[in-house]
Amino acid sequence: MVSKKWLKDVKRLHQKKYRNELELFFVEGIKTVKELLHSNYSLEKLLVTAEHSDEFKNFDCDEITAEDLKKISALKTPSGVLAVFKIPTSAKTIEADWTLVLDDVRDPGNLGTIIRLCDWFGIQRLVCSVQTVDCYNPKVLQATMGSIARVQVEYTELASFFNNNTLPVYGAFMDGAPVYGENLPKKGVLVMGNEANGISKKVEAFCNKRVCIPQFGSPHTESLNVATATAILLNELRRG
Template sequence: MLTAHKIKILQSLDKKKFRQKYNLFLVEGNKTIKEIPNSHFKIKEIFSVNPDEISTENVAASQITPNELKKISFLQHPKDSVAVCELINEKFLENLSIQLVLDGIQDPGNLGTMIRLADWFGIEQIICSEDTVDFYNPKVIQASMGSFLRVNIVYKNLTGYLKNSTSENIGTDMDGMNFYEYDFPEKFNLILGNEGNGIRPETENLLTQKITIPRFGKSTESLNVSIAAGIILGQIFSKKF
């Protein structure tokens, strides 16, 4: 049942401190919600304007009105259902050949897009600096289009992690080597920096190679970090076939 108290709790989940307090986050849309039972995440409740379309084997959806859906949704135009899910404990996957490493990414849309890219290219894990945006942020979840269910996200002190990593640390930099000419190793961390400041100095000091995407046009000064990630990953995986 969707009480006024529960609405208040669900509305508060747009903030990290309340997601951690209640150990909950929201997933919206029938398509993604239907994928959750096949993941490590657990659904606690489902609220839907059409509960017969979304009820799972373990969780029966509760009927709500379109107006109630608007109150608990973080979308501008919600259309069907909201699932209340439990946060999971972080786990670190060892000995992976390619990992994305994100140094201070702040835009939720960028993180969500890079989770989606990792899923597309079969990259199992993303390592995030401790100040990277929380991946349970509703905008990250929405932008990932369900890919957060299949990509492991871990937050670490990057300096400590990269110092002890057995992988090559390859980072993007405007003064780096033309990445089209670079022969990527079998095992490496691809490090992408903050939208405005790039990779921070202490991370840059731990790079074994700097790469850049050459600019062929004359107008734009830089690329969006998630677009850059897509270009680089496309080139890396094109050489695997």
């Protein structure tokens, strides 16, 4: 059975400061856990209720009661499995394709969806400002639906990233040139900004090209959600 120490540690992993301190994070959901078990992430602890033990019999797991799982779960209705993994400490530079950069995206659902979009469109590298929500936030991980296993997510000061970047940089702006008329290169950097304020002035200075998604409906319509806008722009990158 699971020790009280592990129950306490998993509960602490709900908070970013403890994830960073312990260099661990947890995921829930049968599909997401299985995705990460078959990835390069290093498993620290696998907790499974008796009901789902047969599905994970090929892995070293500890049985947990449904009552204890509910105490540490981030879900209203726990799925019956929770896994703790080590946070990777190093990342390789990928410049053979497009890189997506996020400037201060704060909503966990948006980040999780964007990671899933990167997986769908084959964008292997996602670079985030240090102010962007933590990719190991339980709500982010839930929204990725396992795609976190296949997308390299990095956090850095964006000025440092751009100072070492040699690829063209496209920024998403409301007043940019319509993306549908752009002759997009085979590799580059696409920057998406904060939900309320867009791309910051500091990051804007690094953008070689300003692009937008043209609006065809009412001028009173609110701007597109950042995840929705990312989906449209990534589709354009892949459409060529």
